[in-house]
Amino acid sequence: MENKQKKSGFGLGKIMTYMMIITLIFSLVNTVQLVQANIQHKDHLSMMMSKSQGSLLFNSIGSSISDTNNIMPHGIPAIYGAELGVSFDDVSAQNPQKADATIKKLGELDRSLTLSGNDLERYIDIGMNISCEYCCGAQAVIFQNGQAACSCAHSFAMRGLAKYLITEHGNEYTNDQILEEMGKWKTLFFPGPMTAKAKALSEKGIELNYINLASNKYRGIEKGLQAAADGSGMVGGC
Numbered sequence: 001m002e003n004k005q006k007k008s009g010f011g012l013g014k015i016m017t018y019m020m021i022i023t024l025i026f027s028l029v030n031t032v033q034l035v036q037a038n039i040q041h042k043d044h045l046s047m048m049m050s051k052s053q054g055s056l057l058f059n060s061i062g063s064s065i066s067d068t069n070n071i072m073p074h075g076i077p078a079i080y081g082a083e084l085g086v087s088f089d090d091v092s093a094q095n096p097q098k099a100d101a102t103i104k105k106l107g108e109l110d111r112s113l114t115l116s117g118n119d120l121e122r123y124i125d126i127g128m129n130i131s132c133e134y135c136c137g138a139q140a141v142i143f144q145n146g147q148a149a150c151s152c153a154h155s156f157a158m159r160g161l162a163k164y165l166i167t168e169h170g171n172e173y174t175n176d177q178i179l180e181e182m183g184k185w186k187t188l189f190f191p192g193p194m195t196a197k198a199k200a201l202s203e204k205g206i207e208l209n210y211i212n213l214a215s216n217k218y219r220g221i222e223k224g225l226q227a228a229a230d231g232s233g234m235v236g237g238c
Helices: 002-053 080-084 096-112 117-126 153-169 176-190 191-203 211-213
Strands: none
Touching: 002 153, 080 096, 080 153, 096 153, 117 153, 153 176, 176 191, 176 211, 191 211
């Protein structure tokens, strides 16, 4: 009788041990799953942050332009226009002196602002995607190390604007939006060629926005087309 009780107790002990092992295994599996889910969530957040601050999504953003004959931006730019005292309307062939003064004001930002770290990385990511091809012919307004690649006034202005928006409003503008703002000013600097490019994009069924129009993505697409008869080739000194 005593042996049976011992065997029964021993069997119950083994069952309890097995149950504890199974419970530990389930707990370990759940822990691993929670860790994996947390890692995936962090990776997703990191990817979203990269898209908002680093990558250039040409086809997903950009202010659409409905009229190829009226591509010039107007008015005071949101956020930074009042701060810098600049207006799109200040750059016009009808008032060369005001145009030169505005271009110079933006260009001074390039000379006075110095970038480093993540700001410099963003600046290179943006600047390598836009050029001043109608003036100095460089492949981009900067080299891959972030140094100026073109010494014309228009390039200084575009670089200065990019630096200012990164340093002063980096959390309010994505790289795409900064590139778009640079594109608006470039459109004002070269109204004739940019109007011809807008028509070329439209004829090929390409979405017309300031990134597609002014960035390097479709550079040269307007070759062979005559610039608008009533459009100035270039506004401001080169």
